[in-house]
Amino acid sequence: MKKCDLCGKNEAVMKVRQVDKDGNVTELNICAECAHKRGFSEVEKINMSVAEVLAEMKKKVAEEDRYLVCPGCGMSFAEFKRLGRLGCAECYTSFGPRLESLIRRIQGAVQHIGKTTKVGRKKAQVRMNVQRLNEELKNAIQAEDYEKAAKLRDQLKQAGKHAGR
Amino acid sequence: MLAANPVGKWLAATGMESDIVISTRVRLARNLVDVPFIVKASASDQARVVDTVRWALQDSGYLKRGKFIDNEQLTEEQGQFLLERHLVSPDFIEAKTKRGLYVSRDETISLMVNEEDHLRFHALVSGFDFPSAFDVVSKLDERLESQVGYAFSSKFGFLTACPTNVGTGMRASVLVHLPGLVLTKEIEKVLRGAVHIDLVVRGLYGEGTETKGNFFQISNQKTLGRSESEILETVTDSTRQIVDYEHKAREYLIKNLRVEIEDKVFRSFALLKSARILSSDEAINLLATVRLGVSLGIINQVNLSRVSKLLILVLPENLQAMLGERLKLPERDERRATFVRESLVR
Numbered sequence A: 001m002k003k004c005d006l007c008g009k010n011e012a013v014m015k016v017r018q019v020d021k022d023g024n025v026t027e028l029n030i031c032a033e034c035a036h037k038r039g040f041s042e043v044e045k046i047n048m049s050v051a052e053v054l055a056e057m058k059k060k061v062a063e064e065d066r067y068l069v070c071p072g073c074g075m076s077f078a079e080f081k082r083l084g085r086l087g088c089a090e091c092y093t094s095f096g097p098r099l100e101s102l103i104r105r106i107q108g109a110v111q112h113i114g115k116t117t118k119v120g121r122k123k124a125q126v127r128m129n130v131q132r133l134n135e136e137l138k139n140a141i142q143a144e145d146y147e148k149a150a151k152l153r154d155q156l157k158q159a160g161k162h163a164g165r
Numbered sequence B: 001m002l003a004a005n006p007v008g009k010w011l012a013a014t015g016m017e018s019d020i021v022i023s024t025r026v027r028l029a030r031n032l033v034d035v036p037f038i039v040k041a042s043a044s045d046q047a048r049v050v051d052t053v054r055w056a057l058q059d060s061g062y063l064k065r066g067k068f069i070d071n072e073q074l075t076e077e078q079g080q081f082l083l084e085r086h087l088v089s090p091d092f093i094e095a096k097t098k099r100g101l102y103v104s105r106d107e108t109i110s111l112m113v114n115e116e117d118h119l120r121f122h123a124l125v126s127g128f129d130f131p132s133a134f135d136v137v138s139k140l141d142e143r144l145e146s147q148v149g150y151a152f153s154s155k156f157g158f159l160t161a162c163p164t165n166v167g168t169g170m171r172a173s174v175l176v177h178l179p180g181l182v183l184t185k186e187i188e189k190v191l192r193g194a195v196h197i198d199l200v201v202r203g204l205y206g207e208g209t210e211t212k213g214n215f216f217q218i219s220n221q222k223t224l225g226r227s228e229s230e231i232l233e234t235v236t237d238s239t240r241q242i243v244d245y246e247h248k249a250r251e252y253l254i255k256n257l258r259v260e261i262e263d264k265v266f267r268s269f270a271l272l273k274s275a276r277i278l279s280s281d282e283a284i285n286l287l288a289t290v291r292l293g294v295s296l297g298i299i300n301q302v303n304l305s306r307v308s309k310l311l312i313l314v315l316p317e318n319l320q321a322m323l324g325e326r327l328k329l330p331e332r333d334e335r336r337a338t339f340v341r342e343s344l345v346r
């Protein structure tokens, strides 16, 4: 059993490389606790590159992955594993702990820190709505459905008030 | 369509450490709220994203300071041209989606619509300058967010098609020229050392360390669980360290192998000034050596900016765009040689 090179107390569970000012590389054996303090929370994470994690994911498609389906876009977890791409924002909640553990392996974290949105989110939704209504209005006029067009114009007026422009 | 000349402002070779750090880039990945991600987006969803983004760019004043190129205009040649200029990714030019591209006039900003995510945009600036790049990209990000709305969760941050980008959705990178470390055979060691601090290093042309011209791209690997400023700090610190090693390697070369280095530099310069046939690979390698020579003060007939610009303009699509004609192979290499000769001998 190897002792941790940093604290000298616990059992070392992983190797990390360090470069000093003169460009000399030293390999350190460090314990889980010290690794955690320095931001490595799992062994496999630094031993495996992101590409390796993704390649492994593709190979390990389990039967039950086909039955975990996102109601938002219809993508199954198996499909995601094959493509390496999610189908919609909702997939992040639909695939629950299975996706979360994968994210943990890739990112070494499962909680966002940093810039958030919200500002303008509401305004944006209203604007998208205005755009959709405009499109529908154009179609209604083209189809000479004036009753529908009048209704859409009212809705647009309402939405315009909220958009504040 | 973009003209070949002038080249992007990021090639001005200005800014800090520009003898080693050619450019700094900050890229963000974003998806629109309530629209399925690319693999599940219908053609009309994709078209709607393009329209929405174009409209948002217009509304926020970006459109009049640049150009929007749609799918129909994105021919294979145009795509290759843009790739050579660092404005799009290889995935973008191969994507089968309804794409869109915005490029600011000075080529500092590029925004790809419907690549792997609805939006991938970057700010690319000359030299070692994360503050400027981040500032430019953040402003655009905030304008777009208020116009189009992003897919976001408080747990995972900005939601992206691939979990490797989730969180900040940010990739911060520098393009560095490390001939000193390659010549002193220190490169492997230094780059390997960079990996354990969450960084990815790639050769600019091709993978690994056997790269043309000794250009390397260094970027953060992880995007979740670190704030934007932490990511920038990590990449900045490592870059500073790598730049420091490169400086030391160059000092060593000048002190101990001056004649050998001068020989290498002057031979490369002479070849560029007299060759009659020049492939783009050969041109890149020779120009890269001349670039080192200029940085070391061995050559002063040309400046860094001229060499950096040539490194882009000798590439096949840029060369042809600049000359204004399509050229087949033996002739293209002849015309490249003429162009380089004329650019250096004057």
Ligand SMILES: [Zn+2]
Pocket (backbone or CB within 6 Å): A004, A005, A006, A007, A008, A009, A010, A030, A031, A032, A033, A034, A035
């Ligand atoms: Zn320890």
Ligand SMILES: [Zn+2]
Pocket (backbone or CB within 6 Å): A070, A071, A072, A073, A074, A075, A086, A087, A088, A089, A090, A091, A092, A094
């Ligand atoms: Zn989904």
